[in-house]
Amino acid sequence: MEPTRERLLTVAAELFAEQGYAGTSMRKIARAAGITQAAIYHHFASKEQLYYAAVKFLQEEKTTRVTEQLATDLPAEERLKTLVQLLLELLDADPHFRHIYFRELLDGDEIRLCELATNVFADLSHVIEGLMRELAPHLDSHLTMMSVAGLVFHHLEARKLSPFMPGGKSEHSELPVLADHITTLLLKGVRTP
């Protein structure tokens, strides 16, 4: 791919993730990419098309590592631990992807959400759903998978809010602490010591 086009996609994805669609102007993107605003239109027909392309670009090659590391013959409980830890690391390292996920959940129409599910989450969600079916055959594996996603995404994103909530401590932002909490909750619930 042409370097300018790729640079545009990179900076656009960052800005859209940080400031949202309406909050990001073509001028900001151009300045961050080191060209003028008019030059963007040589690469993309409109702001909306640039947004779509940037979101798609941000999503590529995101899920391979997780699916690979889960294809082992370890017991299901161990694979769940690995899964939660990897998801936390992956999404912690990529706040832009996380933010775009939330923004699409809020603003995305059916078409974009369908694309998100099929193009980005397809492999990963099937692996998670399969693991949950193996681990908890008596539960609805779709809902269990969505619970895993909700726990990971929300705990990571709520670290900004967490210090102001009752009992919030700085350790609650550490990934191993979150991983241990989520894994324990999923495996045993709140009742079993």
Add this chain to the structure above:
Amino acid sequence: MEPTRERLLTVAAELFAEQGYAGTSMRKIARAAGITQAAIYHHFASKEQLYYAAVKFLQEEKTTRVTEQLATDLPAEERLKTLVQLLLELLDADPHFRHIYFRELLDGDEIRLCELATNVFADLSHVIEGLMRELAPHLDSHLTMMSVAGLVFHHLEARKLSPFMPGGKSEHSELPVLADHITTLLLKGVRTP
């Protein structure tokens, strides 16, 4: 309160929740409120002050019902069921509040998140945290409380995405189904049938 001011707060809260801060213009708000854009400035000094006031307005009297219904002498497990069900109903009925929560999580600075935690969530979060401490003394009650919030918020918001994810069915959008799933997961985890 003057009726125009209250109408402004209502429509502004809706628009900010639906389209975000940058995506909502003073002209849109004015049109929805039935006055001209300039007239808003008689009631609020700036767009930012209107946003703060609208968010605060949306948040008032949101938590009283939950805290009241949890102040019973039922066993802790029953109170958890009631809590999850009430939270789901409350947040399902108020998508604007839900969206503002996510938008503040993404865009809010420390000051606004601190205000959110103390002005809006204070009572409710303390009640939930206390319940979780009673129910699971061996776990970190802060993290358990944040998990409850994450599960409820995410399951409700992800209903738009859910149909495109593996195993997604229309029943997964029904509140009793979600309530049962979340409660079971919290109480027993995924392993116990």
Add this chain to the structure above:
DNA sequence: GTCTATAAGCCGATAGAC
């Protein structure tokens, strides 16, 4: 492939009449 220049319109905010 990038530039300058510009069109056409929306933005937040203000001034002043009523």
Add this chain to the structure above:
DNA sequence: GTCTATCGGCTTATAGAC
């Protein structure tokens, strides 16, 4: 308390030179 009119600036997008 709401209006009309307006300012200066920013927006997306296009035209045309290089």
